[in-house]
Amino acid sequence: MSVHPKIYVAGHRGMVGSAIVRQLLAQGHPAERIVTRTHAELDLTDQAAVRIFFAAEKPDQVYLAAAKVGGIHANNTYPADFIYQNLMIQANIVDAAFRQGVKQLLFLGSSCIYPKLAPQPMGEDALLTGTLEPTNEPYAIAKIAGIKLCESYNRQYGPSHGVDYRSVMPTNLYGPGDNYHTENSHVIPALIRRLHEAKVNHAPSVPIWGTGDPRREFLYVDDMAAACVHVMNLGKVTYDQLTQPMLSHINVGCGHDITIRELAETIARVIGYVGNIAFDTTKPDGTPRKLMDSTRLNALGWQARVGLEVGLEKAYKDFLKNHAALH
Numbered sequence: 053m054s055v056h057p058k059i060y061v062a063g064h065r066g067m068v069g070s071a072i073v074r075q076l077l078a079q080g081h082p083a084e085r086i087v088t089r090t091h092a093e094l095d096l097t098d099q100a101a102v103r104i105f106f107a108a109e110k111p112d113q114v115y116l117a118a119a120k121v122g123g124i125h126a127n128n129t130y131p132a133d134f135i136y137q138n139l140m141i142q143a144n145i146v147d148a149a150f151r152q153g154v155k156q157l158l159f160l161g162s163s164c165i166y167p168k169l170a171p172q173p174m175g176e177d178a179l180l181t182g183t184l185e186p187t188n189e190p191y192a193i194a195k196i197a198g199i200k201l202c203e204s205y206n207r208q209y210g211p212s213h214g215v216d217y218r219s220v221m222p223t224n225l226y227g228p229g230d231n232y233h234t235e236n237s238h239v240i241p242a243l244i245r246r247l248h249e250a251k252v253n254h255a256p257s258v259p260i261w262g263t264g265d266p267r268r269e270f271l272y273v274d275d276m277a278a279a280c281v282h283v284m285n286l287g288k289v290t291y292d293q294l295t296q297p298m299l300s301h302i303n304v305g306c307g308h309d310i311t312i313r314e315l316a317e318t319i320a321r322v323i324g325y326v327g328n329i330a331f332d333t334t335k336p337d338g339t340p341r342k343l344m345d346s347t348r349l350n351a352l353g354w355q356a357r358v359g360l361e362v363g364l365e366k367a368y369k370d371f372l373k374n375h376a377a378l379h
């Protein structure tokens with residue numbers, strides 16, 4: 053029998069799932085002990101197919117990084133798809149994992165689980181203390197259900213079956229595999245694309261919505277993957293000391309935020325764009341600050357390693373390799 057656990061990474065072609073596979077390989081995990089299926093090979097909303105897959109593969113560990121993910125526009129246009137598909141994906145995987153005796157599973161959520169007006173920085177205990185941001189409420193409700201799914205299996209089957217299902221809630225992520233689509237991308241990929249285009253076209257100025265004052269937190273995706281592997285492999289005693297059965301999720305952030313202005317200037321420097329960044333103060337700013345409190349994760353022995361500028365350089369390299377020609 054192999055000393056290496058058999059690991060299923062759900063969503064291995066996504067930004068986070070692919071980073072988790074990279075991380076496992078970098079830590080010496082043999083490729084043949086990593087199980088993956090593309091969406092075309094296994095639709096995770098199909099309960100029967102998921103059960104057959106788990107019965108055939110019998111993994112020892114599961115990273116649940118598959119999800120229907122999108123920006124504000126997609127969340128607003130397809131709320132039914134966002135809540136239904138995410139509920140189904142996580143319910144099918146968690147239950148099929150339990151049925152096949154999987155003891156270790158890590159569920160990936162997002163900082164959108166916290167109330168719109170949560171005190172900053174947002175601690176894990178802000179969960180279910182207020183009203184969610186309406187634009188992605190269906191998605192956030194599914195993610196909250198995912199945390200409660202894991203906790204409920206732990207509470208019911210932990211003592212009898214050794215079930216230990218954990219959840220991590222990352223802040224904004226960026227890096228290789230990001231989505232650079234014009235309409236639907238997050239702030240870092242959107243700025244990389246726009247400032248790159250401005251550089252190539254010698255544009256004297258690039259307009260950016262808002263004052264540039266809002267503060268946001270960003271984490272390089274390979275750091276996120278390293279945090280996932282760290283949390284998955286923590287001893288149960290350590291993990292239990294810093295979590296509670298009904299407040300078990302763990303924030304994953306770098307621990308500090310920067311203004312959108314600082315972010316845009318850093319990206320311009322990395323790209324080599326020397327024109328003007330013009331903040332359009334007639335446009336709305338959004339929430340003034342969004343920062344995770346990652347004290348719990350730090351106390352569990354993990355810190356982010358990749359600084360913003362280094363992470364942005366790697367992200368820009370990936371953009372040039374895979375996306376620049378498309379835009």
Ligand SMILES: NC(=O)c1ccc[n+]([C@@H]2O[C@H](COP(=O)([O-])OP(=O)(O)OC[C@H]3O[C@@H](n4cnc5c(N)ncnc54)[C@H](OP(=O)(O)O)[C@@H]3O)[C@@H](O)[C@H]2O)c1
Nearest residue numbers: 063065066067068091095096097118119121160161162225
């Ligand atoms: N990116 C971020 O900034 C960020 C921040 C916080 C949290 N997260 C969390 O991290 C997780 C992964 O996000 P990501 O950015 O890696 O998303 P992503 O790049 O869109 O990857 C998601 C993966 O899941 C797969 N998938 C979706 N529906 C499926 C289905 N029904 N059956 C099988 N596979 C399916 C997708 O395959 P197809 O593309 O083929 O459908 C894709 O490979 C999510 O839970 C998300 O909430 C991400």
